[in-house]
Amino acid sequence: MAQLSCPKCENLTKRGGFRAWQIIVAICFFPVGLLALLADRSPTQCNKCGHTWQA
Secondary structure, three states, rough: OOOEEEOOOOOEEOOOOOHHHHHHHHHHHHHHHHHHHHHOOOEOOOOOOOOOEOO
16 A cells, blocks of 8 residues: 655554445446445555544
């Protein structure tokens, strides 16, 4: 996974990923299911300060 720098404390953290239902729909209904991946990505949360943002 990609490492991002927190905008608040500059700590490196993992980028938020996709939800399980999005991956399942994308696989089962390929190629139309790829639209499920465009729906939304889980927010990124810093492990050190707890700041949450959409990355």
